[in-house]
Amino acid sequence: MLVGLLYVTGCSPQNTLRGVFEKRTPYEKYEAGLKEAKLDQTALGQQWIAAGEQALRKPIPITLPFKETGYFPADRPLAASYQFTVKEGQKVAVKVETQGQQVPQVFIDLFEANPDNTGEPKRVAYADTTAQNLEYEIEEELPHLLRVQPELLRSGQYTVTIETTPILAFPVQGKDSRAVQSFWGAERDAGARKHEGIDIFAARNTPVVASVEGVVTRVNTTPIGGKVVWLSDLKRQQSLYYAHLDSQLVQPGQRVSIGDTLGLLGNTGNAKTTAPHLHFGIYRFGQGAVDPFPYVYKNRTKPTPLQADAKKLGDWVRVTKGKSSLRTAPASSAEALMTLPQHTPLQVLAGSASWYRVMLPDGQQGYIASSLVETLDKPLQAVKLRREAPLLDASSAQAATQKSLSPDSTVQVLAKQEGFWLVQDANGSKGWISAEAAR
Known part of the structure; x- marks a missing residue:
């Protein structure tokens, strides 16, 4: 058995430059090859192109983290597309694994969509199973679509995992986002101002570290922030603000790497009546303060592994109970597309947790609880x-x-x-x- 492994972890400015030198994505190159070979004039070629377009028009709404294992049949071109929204400051991390006797080339394309899903989605990152790593950092909280589609005439099983990770390293050594006790927007000075950052509590003199590679621009003392350090993050056009330090251990103009110590945590400035903590803020160039919590928040929830029977992937099954709901997503709270009568035949395309993504004989797709279907081994x-x-x-x-x-x-x-x-x-x-x- 051959196994292919792909990691997609989001897009950075380097990917923008990459796009300048690579005029066409792997998907576009493959599609152009079909047209050059006049395969786009065949029924199979037309079905492949249509499957990719339809997947973008009818994406599956999901929440992250998400994991799905599916099967691509060789005799019927199919594509899968997933829609999700991620907060600014987070990084999308996608892993796609493929299995089969002859592992198909699988194209993975990440798109940014308009909030109202009008107009053509904008491709922002891409890869295929011959690629290594890509990165995509969410720059704006918009819906994103991930499309997965194999080449023609190759069957195989795939597993797609979509998770999020923070863009920045956590600014307090040995701590994580669970140490945040005061959040963005909380009232300060009896409501006269809002909290423009987050407060991270730890023991006095805990090292406060650089969340990015950058240049220290200011090291000074202010009445509100006490002993502060400003770190410039030129890659993202923003400055990081570290306040209430007990001591500062860097100088203006000093270049630092991720994890380098900037100072020691304390409660100087207007924090002298509170427990030691770091006030951490982010100021975007030309924009001002933004909520830093998504930039350092790490979701520890793992995607639910496949609980449905993987042996049914690619097979035909039938509904065991009348009035069974076909839903838009793998959740009982998801919108119901239709009610299926008992004995309705369905082809299992994929499985997520305890749900199957299935296709009706007319091509319509949806999710059904795996407990509501059975194999066709025993005739009715x-x-x-x-x-x-x-x-x-x-x-x-x-x-x-x-x-x-x-x-x-x-x-x-x-x-x-x-x-x-x-x-x-x-x-x-x-x-x-x-x-x-x-x-």
């Missing part, structure tokens, strides 16, 4: 046909005929949907027949 009933009937390749009167089933032949009914039955004949051939043929 045996039926003798009363007249000759075409065995169709889809549940539609306009579908192509695979072969004709003779009168009085017996078929095993595997699933039922709106006047059509999914059956298997004595030779093991599977297809659809009109329910009227057995009546």
Whole structure:
């Protein structure tokens, strides 16, 4: 078995420069190759292009962290797209793993969308399974879409994991975001002003460290901040403000690396009546103060591992109970797309936690609880046909005929949907027949 591994961790200004020198993304290069080979004029090529476009039009709404394991069939081009919103100051971290006898090339594209989902989404980062690392730092709190799509005529299993990490290193040595006790916007001086930062509590003289690589621009003492240090983060066009220090251990103009000690934590300035803590602030050039908490917050929640049966991925199943809900996302609180009758056939495309992402015979997708479906191993009933009937390749009167089933032949009914039955004949051939043929 071959296993491919891809890490996508967000986009930085370097990726903007990368885009200048690489005119086309891997996805665009592959699509151009299809057109050069005139494969875009074939049904399969057109389906591949349409699948990528449709995935962006109908993304799956998710909350992070998120993990899903899916299957891409070789005979039907598919793509998956996930929509999520991340706060400014966080970094998107995506890991995609692929498995199969011949691991397909998988294209991963991250887009920024308009809040109202109008207009074309803007591609901001990209990779494929031949790439190593990309970075994407959220610059504005907008919806983002991650599209995952394999090359043509290759099947394989994939697992996509999407998490967030803070852009900045935590500014107090040995502590993390759980040490924050006073947050952005809290009232100060009886409501005369708002708290433009966060307060991180720790023992006196705990090292206060550089959250970024940068240059110390100011080291001074003020009535409110006490002993303070300003650190310039030119990469992100912002300054970091460290206040209430007990002592300062750097000089203006000094270059520092992430983790270098800037001073020791204290309660100088207007904090002399409170416990020792660091006031940490971020000031964007030309914008002013912004909430620093997302920049240092680390979500310790891990994505829920797959609890549904992975053996069903790629297989057809049927609904076990009537009035089962097909939902927009893998959660019982998600919007219901429709109610499915008992015995409705579904193809399992992916699994997330205890949910399956499934596709109806007409191509519509959604999520259903894994406890509400079963395999087709055990037929529902045996039926003798009363007249000759075409065995169709889809549940539609306009579908192509695979072969004709003779009168009085017996078929095993595997699933039922709106006047059509999914059956298997004595030779093991599977297809659809009109329910009227057995009546």
